[in-house]
Amino acid sequence: MRAAVRAFDRLEGWWEAPATQRGAGKALVATFVAALVAIELGRRGWVPAGAAARLPRSHFGAVVAAFTALLLLELVALVFAIARSVADSVGKQFELLSLILVRKAFLEISGFDEPVTWASAAPAVPHVLADLVGALAVFVLVALYDRAQRHRAIAVGDDQAAFVAGKKLVALALLAALLAGLGDAAWTLAVDGAPTRFLEVFFTVLIFGDILLVLLSLTYSADYAVVFRNSGFAAATVMIRLALTAPPYVNALLGAGAAAFALALSVAYERLTPGPRTAEHRARRR
Numbered sequence: 001m002r003a004a005v006r007a008f009d010r011l012e013g014w015w016e017a018p019a020t021q022r023g024a025g026k027a028l029v030a031t032f033v034a035a036l037v038a039i040e041l042g043r044r045g046w047v048p049a050g051a052a053a054r055l056p057r058s059h060f061g062a063v064v065a066a067f068t069a070l071l072l073l074e075l076v077a078l079v080f081a082i083a084r085s086v087a088d089s090v091g092k093q094f095e096l097l098s099l100i101l102v103r104k105a106f107l108e109i110s111g112f113d114e115p116v117t118w119a120s121a122a123p124a125v126p127h128v129l130a131d132l133v134g135a136l137a138v139f140v141l142v143a144l145y146d147r148a149q150r151h152r153a154i155a156v157g158d159d160q161a162a163f164v165a166g167k168k169l170v171a172l173a174l175l176a177a178l179l180a181g182l183g184d185a186a187w188t189l190a191v192d193g194a195p196t197r198f199l200e201v202f203f204t205v206l207i208f209g210d211i212l213l214v215l216l217s218l219t220y221s222a223d224y225a226v227v228f229r230n231s232g233f234a235a236a237t238v239m240i241r242l243a244l245t246a247p248p249y250v251n252a253l254l255g256a257g258a259a260a261f262a263l264a265l266s267v268a269y270e271r272l273t274p275g276p277r278t279a280e281h282r283a284r285r286r
Contacts, residue, residue, distance in 0.1 A: 004172055008168045008171060009168075011172075015076065015077075024073050028069055031069045032065065032066040035061065039056055039061055040059070042055035064103060064106050064107055064110050067099065067103040071099055074092070074095065074096050074099065076175070078093060078206075079171050079178060080171065082167055082170060082171040083164065085149075086230055087233070087266065088149070088151075090210075091145055091149075093206065094138055094259050095142055097138055097244075098139045101134050101138065101255060104251075105128045108127050111124065126248075131252060137252070137256040137259070138256055138259045141260055141262075142259060145263045148263060148270055149270070154221040154223070154226050163216065163217065163220045166219075167213065170213060174206070178202060181198055181201060182198070184196070199244060203244060206241075210233060214234055217230055225269060236258045236265075239254055239255075239257065239261070243255040
């Protein structure tokens with residue numbers, strides 16, 4: 001167990017290093033530019049017919065490609081957040097949901113003719129607006145959610161250290177699942193030319209990860225308020241998963257509703273239950 005925890009700590013340190021973050025930013029820029037060039041070459045017929053058939057016809061497809069790469073990076077950040085705080089990991093999931101809604105808006109836009117005209121865009125505009133308004137609502141609710149957190153430890157001493165180690169093991173397993181899912185999705189896309197529903201599948205895996213964290217927390221604290229809060233967070237994750245596959249309008253409502261529920265749950269937990277604040281939160285308030 002100690003070896004796995006040390007491996008996780010090294011991976012987290014590498015991921016959060018400034019050089020890694022700069023490299024990730026450069027990779028996003030390269031992805032966007034490469035997608036733009038590939039789409040333009042495909043439109044001009046300068047790539048093989050088989051490859052051209054897999055490329056979007058609209059340059060807005062490059063925005064979708066860049067957002068998809070950004071979501072993958074955010075998924076990795078989400079996995080590392082699990083080891084720090086259950087509440088932080090839930091907030092990260094809602095951040096991802098807001099970005100996914102923006103990506104869906106660009107998916108709608110990528111079907112527009114170029115140059116964009118109202119006649120071609122009008123049918124999709126209501127869906128685009130619904131996704132963007134839903135993304136904005138989730139963004140605002142997540143900001144309020146983050147402010148509501150007090151990050152109180154559920155255990156003390158050795159028990160708290162063991163709980164953190166357990167969360168790191170869960171996060172390490174989720175990271176392995178993420179990499180395996182990415183490999184499978186890349187293979188399917190290369191061989192069959194068909195994208196997979198990778199995000200939906202991984203969010204389903206996160207549901208089971210959240211439930212595992214609820215059960216793990218019971219090992220170190222049987223406090224009713226802690227159990228209820230963590231169970232409620234797991235239920236909010238289920239609502240996020242439903243929002244990813246729901247039709248237009250419903251997906252935005254589900255996402256915003258789940259974020260509002262998580263916010264209300266956090267406020268109720270922090271205001272109505274006693275407990276000391278952690279040193280991390282005291283430092284943030286200074």
